[in-house]
Amino acid sequence: MKKLKKLQEYREEIEQCVKCGACRAHCPVFGAEKHEGRVARGKVALAGALLDGEIDLEKKLLEDMSQCLLCGSCYAQCPNKVPTEEIVAAVRREIAAKKGLSTFGKGLTSVLKNPSLMNTLAKTGGVLSSLLFKKLPADSGLRLRFPAPFISGDRTLPPIAAKPFREQHPEVIEGQPGRPTVAFFTGCGINYMYPAIGEALLRALKFIGVTVIIPAEQGCCGLPAVSAGSGDVVEALAARNLKALTARPVDFVVTACASCNAGLGKIYADLEGEYADLAERTKDIFVFLVEQGLPERLAVLPASAEKVRVTYHDPCHLRTRGITREPRAILKALPQVEYVEMEAAGSCCGLGGTYSVYHYETSKKIGAKKAGHISASGADTVATDCPGCIMQLQDSLNHAGEDVRVCHILDLLMDVLPEEAPA
Amino acid sequence: MLDARIIKVLQGIVGKQYVSTEKADLICYSYDATQRQFLPDVVVHPGNTEEVSLIMKMANAERVPVFPRGAGSGFTGGSLPTEGGIVLAMTRLDRILQIDEDNLVATVEPGVVTEQFQKAVEKVGLFYPPDPASLKFSTLGGNVAECAGGPRCVKYGVTKDFILGLEVVTPTGDIIRTGGATMKGVVGYDLTKLMCGSEGTLAIITKIIIKLLPLPEAKKTMLVLFDSIDGAAQAVSDIIRGKIIPTTLEFMDGATIDCVRQATDLELPEQAQAVLIIEVDGDADVISKQAARIAEIVQPLGVVETRIAETAEESEALWQVRRSVSASLRKVNPDKFNEDICVPRSKVPEMIRKVEAISQKHQVSIVNFGHAGDGNIHVNVMIDSKIPGQQKRADAAIEDIFKGALELGGTMSGEHGVGVMKAPYVRMELSGGAIAYMKTIKRALDPNNILNTGKIFLEDQAAGLS
Numbered sequence: 017m018k019k020l021k022k023l024q025e026y027r028e029e030i031e032q033c034v035k036c037g038a039c040r041a042h043c044p045v046f047g048a049e050k051h052e053g054r055v056a057r058g059k060v061a062l063a064g065a066l067l068d069g070e071i072d073l074e075k076k077l078l079e080d081m082s083q084c085l086l087c088g089s090c091y092a093q094c095p096n097k098v099p100t101e102e103i104v105a106a107v108r109r110e111i112a113a114k115k116g117l118s119t120f121g122k123g124l125t126s127v128l129k130n131p132s133l134m135n136t137l138a139k140t141g142g143v144l145s146s147l148l149f150k151k152l153p154a155d156s157g158l159r160l161r162f163p164a165p166f167i168s169g170d171r172t173l174p175p176i177a178a179k180p181f182r183e184q185h186p187e188v189i190e191g192q193p194g195r196p197t198v199a200f201f202t203g204c205g206i207n208y209m210y211p212a213i214g215e216a217l218l219r220a221l222k223f224i225g226v227t228v229i230i231p232a233e234q235g236c237c238g239l240p241a242v243s244a245g246s247g248d249v250v251e252a253l254a255a256r257n258l259k260a261l262t263a264r265p266v267d268f269v270v271t272a273c274a275s276c277n278a279g280l281g282k283i284y285a286d287l288e289g290e291y292a293d294l295a296e297r298t299k300d301i302f303v304f305l306v307e308q309g310l311p312e313r314l315a316v317l318p319a320s321a322e323k324v325r326v327t328y329h330d331p332c333h334l335r336t337r338g339i340t341r342e343p344r345a346i347l348k349a350l351p352q353v354e355y356v357e358m359e360a361a362g363s364c365c366g367l368g369g370t371y372s373v374y375h376y377e378t379s380k381k382i383g384a385k386k387a388g389h390i391s392a393s394g395a396d397t398v399a400t401d402c403p404g405c406i407m408q409l410q411d412s413l414n415h416a417g418e419d420v421r422v423c424h425i426l427d428l429l430m431d432v433l434p435e436e437a438p439a
Numbered sequence: 440m441l442d443a444r445i446i447k448v449l450q451g452i453v454g455k456q457y458v459s460t461e462k463a464d465l466i467c468y469s470y471d472a473t474q475r476q477f478l479p480d481v482v483v484h485p486g487n488t489e490e491v492s493l494i495m496k497m498a499n500a501e502r503v504p505v506f507p508r509g510a511g512s513g514f515t516g517g518s519l520p521t522e523g524g525i526v527l528a529m530t531r532l533d534r535i536l537q538i539d540e541d542n543l544v545a546t547v548e549p550g551v552v553t554e555q556f557q558k559a560v561e562k563v564g565l566f567y568p569p570d571p572a573s574l575k576f577s578t579l580g581g582n583v584a585e586c587a588g589g590p591r592c593v594k595y596g597v598t599k600d601f602i603l604g605l606e607v608v609t610p611t612g613d614i615i616r617t618g619g620a621t622m623k624g625v626v627g628y629d630l631t632k633l634m635c636g637s638e639g640t641l642a643i644i645t646k647i648i649i650k651l652l653p654l655p656e657a658k659k660t661m662l663v664l665f666d667s668i669d670g671a672a673q674a675v676s677d678i679i680r681g682k683i684i685p686t687t688l689e690f691m692d693g694a695t696i697d698c699v700r701q702a703t704d705l706e707l708p709e710q711a712q713a714v715l716i717i718e719v720d721g722d723a724d725v726i727s728k729q730a731a732r733i734a735e736i737v738q739p740l741g742v743v744e745t746r747i748a749e750t751a752e753e754s755e756a757l758w759q760v761r762r763s764v765s766a767s768l769r770k771v772n773p774d775k776f777n778e779d780i781c782v783p784r785s786k787v788p789e790m791i792r793k794v795e796a797i798s799q800k801h802q803v804s805i806v807n808f809g810h811a812g813d814g815n816i817h818v819n820v821m822i823d824s825k826i827p828g829q830q831k832r833a834d835a836a837i838e839d840i841f842k843g844a845l846e847l848g849g850t851m852s853g854e855h856g857v858g859v860m861k862a863p864y865v866r867m868e869l870s871g872g873a874i875a876y877m878k879t880i881k882r883a884l885d886p887n888n889i890l891n892t893g894k895i896f897l898e899d900q901a902a903g904l905s
Contacts, residue, residue, distance in 0.1 A: 034775075036472045037512035041552070041575035050530045052467035052511070065466050076463035095766030 017255065018288040020247045023106040027067060030103060032096045033060040039090035039100070044364035045083050048381040053080035056090035056100035063103050066110075073111055081107050083375060085368025086243050087332035088278075102286075108245030174209045174407060181211035185230050188264075189218065192225030192437070196267040198304065199229045201257070203276035204236050205403025213403065216426035217272050217301055222437045224308050233260035237279030243369040254287055258294055269298045272426055274331030274402035275369065282337065300334060302342040302401060302425065311349035317432055320352035326428065327355070327395035329386070329409060330362040331402035343401050343425055350428055358393035360386075367408035383412030390420055397421040399428055441480040441524070445501055449483055449525070452493045457484040457531075468526045471511040471518050472573075473860055479506065479520035484528050488606060488614055488645040491527070495643065495890075496612030498525060504892045505610075507639045509549065509581030512573045514777060515858030517585055517638045521893035529580050532645065535559055543651045544603065544620050549580025549644045553587075556649075566654040568595035571854070572765070580644045586636030588854030590687035590761075593812035594720075595652070597854065599635035606646035607634060610885035620648050633880075638856050639891040641884050658686065658720035659730045660754035661747045663737055664711035668692050668795075670741035671713030672788035675811045678717075679784045681736045683729055688812025689716040689761050692791070695808045698770050702763035705756060711743050715811070716761050718754075764808055771804050772821035776833055780844035781815040781853030793843040794818055801836040803829070815853035841867055862897045 039056035040046055046055035053062070053076070062080060065071040086101040094100070181202055191197075198221070206214045221228050235256050241249035257280070261269055271277040277300050285295035299307075328344055340362070348355045366372060366382030390398050390413065398409060398420055410422045441460075449458045459465075459482045468482045485491045498505045504524035511518050520526050533550035540563055547556060553574040557567050570589035571577055577587070583605070588597045604618030617630035634642060665671040675688060691699070693712040700707050707714075715737070719729045734745050748754035768775055782790045791807060794816075798805040809817035820836050822829040841851040841864050851868050852861055865874070878896060882888075 034472065035470050035474050035511075037510050037573065037576050039576075040510055040512075041554070050533070052528075053463060058467040061466055061470060062463055071462050071466060074462065076459075076461040080463055080467075096769065097766075 042089045042093045088336035092336040112245035181214040189228045191227035195225040197227040199266040203273040213424045216430035231260040237276040239279035274333035278333035306342040314349040323354040327358040327393045329400040365408040387412040387416040479526040491608045509578035514855040515860040517858040565651040585856045604648035607642035610890040655720040657723040664743040665713040666741040668713045674737040687718040690811030691808040694806040698767040774824045776820040782849030784814045786847040857895045
């Protein structure tokens with residue numbers, strides 16, 4: 017395994033920034049805060065100043081570095097392709113190494129290492145039940161995402177599944193002979209909060225006769241740990257997942273979570289070697305389903321009398337990596353769906369992994385903008401391809417008082433696919 | 440370092456949270472797109488005109504330099520805090536105050552981002568044409584201060600042609616209004632035009648009254664490939680002489696085509712040595728005729744291929760060729776010196792030939808593209824400044840380019856302004872008398888030379904600074 021790059025190794029990328037300011041048009045955080053320290057150009061300048069010893073890890077710098085969703089929107093539009101999200105993650109690792117994880121990784125390390133904090137967690141109950149923490153493995157990314165003491169009272173969160181998705185299913189679900197075999201990387205969101213999305217994925221794969229492996233030993237993808245600056249945790253999780261996902265021969269690994277897809281598809285690629293091979297074989301579920309011809313096969317389903325107006329929200333972790341057509345192709349092929357495109361479908365929902373935990377007010381502002389676009393589209397349902405986005409969109413729409421259903425595209429597939437696969 | 444007392448006064452005026460002396464903030468407001476860096480002493484985010492006025496009164500009394508700033512995306516250093524002091528970031532003043540559909544006039548605050556304003560007026564069928572390449576992030580205040588241009592200015596004119604009036608705060612802290620919301624107005628000097636393009640050296644813009652046009656019904660985009668740079672340059676002047684003024688008339692030379700070839704899906708054949716991207720707008724039937732007439736005019740000039748976009752997507756694909764230029768130039772060399780000379784339109788072919796000769800004389804790569812339709816060519820001297828001697832050669836080439844443009848009756852800057860980058864060359868273009876006239880105005884309005892000090896005129900240093 018190649019180690020994650022250190023800040024010093026990003027000097028060339030930092031120097032590629034020509035300070036044009038284009039990122040100001042695309043950064044969701046800047047859009048809400050209008051401060052140069054919040055935008056990629058400012059962060060890259062600060063990272064450069066840090067390398068040159070012009071500034072120390074002072075409070076304001078830590079705050080600016082924490083104010084990044086790692087969504088990659090700036091990179092997607094940067095004329096010089098400066099990988100700001102990688103640079104910020106490297107700065108966070110530097111901060112974690114020098115100052116300890118407390119700044120960003122309060123969720124993981126400090127909660128686990130500090131019994132009194134664990135007790136506080138248990139007592140807060142209500143918002144995010146302490147039960148969650150009993151159920152969640154110590155290294156689940158959800159611990160990073162939702163360290164209970166930092167969750168404010170007005171946030172809506174989904175309930176925790178009574179029984180995690182992976183425990184409800186055997187490791188191998190046989191499909192039809194001659195069809196591909198895929199490993200399903202569930203991610204924490206589907207496993208602990210949204211098992212129904214996992215059910216829907218199984219239904220869809222069964223419909224096209226694909227054999228599914230659900231490796232029991234898989235864990236968190238590691239993206240929240242990247243966000244927290246915890247390089248060791250990222251590497252440990254990657255090692256564990258590599259082992260779990262390659263224990264049986266599979267053609268592909270599929271994900272139904274944009275963040276997991278970026279975790280496996282991008283972070284693991286940076287770790288090189290067999291991790292990069294795994295990254296190469298990882299596919300978003302809709303990319304896979306389109307390749308397997310699902311839209312054509314949906315055409316044979318009976319037409320629905322009642323249509324739902326559905327719009328699609330692009331998760332940043334798919335959009336910035338070029339996956340935008342396939343989820344829409346599936347939606348448009350669904351018999352019950354009347355598809356409408358919203359304005360700024362690609363704008364961030366504002367969750368950003370650990371971001372919304374520490375910067376809930378800014379996160380809400382970004383979410384409110386999104387809620388406005390959803391509402392203006394006239395859709396009754398907003399579908400997406402990421403449990404994290406679903407959670408944030410639901411929270412934003414609740415705050416806006418909008419009665420719009422939020423779901424995964426797979427949930428809509430579940431509504432029309434027959435229980436038994438066609439012969 | 441500024442006196443703690445001054446910081447306290449600033450905090451009293453705008454509120455503590457809008458004043459920062461944190462190192463991280465000073466770094467974040469120290470640069471612009473020139474990549475030069477000057478640390479200010481303090482960054483202030485005022486929230487209204489009155490606060491700006493109070494800040495200027497204090498700064499004038501205390502002789503503290505003040506540097507107004509929009510998005511910090513300028514190419515000549517207009518917003519750089521060259522003397523430390525106060526950076527006045529105008530981003531909080533970002534409201535569109537009124538879009539008056541009865542009079543086709545809008546009133547905005549300076550921090551409004553250009554594209555957001557354009558989208559807002561287009562929603563009600565109106566049109567604000569100036570379209571600098573930075574329109575997605577640059578602010579209208581910055582656009583007015585620099586008199587920004589853009590591709591569409593060939594037909595519609597530049598920023599100053601759309602500004603009817605302003606509210607500004609003078610260097611001594613007075614709030615004055617120039618012009619107004621009427622289409623005509625000749626009472627007193629035209630201070631609005633004086634402010635446009637004054638690069639933030641004469642006053643701080645706090646409100647802008649903008650003239651709007653009806654949104655054209657349709658547009659048509661065409662891409663014409665030429666087998667020689669001369670053919671394309673000749674086409675520019677022939678189209679204009681043919682009494683057609685397209686909305687945009689964008690030019691790219693062979694070196695530019697080489698750079699973008701990989702960045703676009705469009706096929707650009709090897710024999711294409713220059714490209715024109717031409718767009719016409721207006722009534723649907725009129726523009727079809729215009730497009731056909733243009734194709735006819737350029738045909739004898741060595742056209743390899745003409746492509747006319749039939750749909751919005753096809754048009755977008757043609758524009759993508761132009762938009763991918765800036766980023767792909769790095770393939771030539773890492774360091775770019777982007778000069779925006781402007782010559783009379785009939786002189787475009789001659790200017791292009793001059794640039795070629797200059798490139799050979801100084802042995803530096805020069806890539807040309809830009810808004811050739813109004814004679815505004817972006818001449819990019821591409822070097823690797825890490826290689827010894829290259830910077831010197833680039834400097835010499837740039838001076839020759841300016842000289843060449845001036846010989847043809849042109850100017851050294853069509854739309855980027857002087858700032859700090861072109862200040863050393865101003866005397867090549869302006870006579871001693873003209874400079875003296877301008878400096879008399881500056882001295883009269885800013886007696887202590889505290890507002891955006893060190894810009895345009897090199898020899899001026901801030902008074903009262905130790």
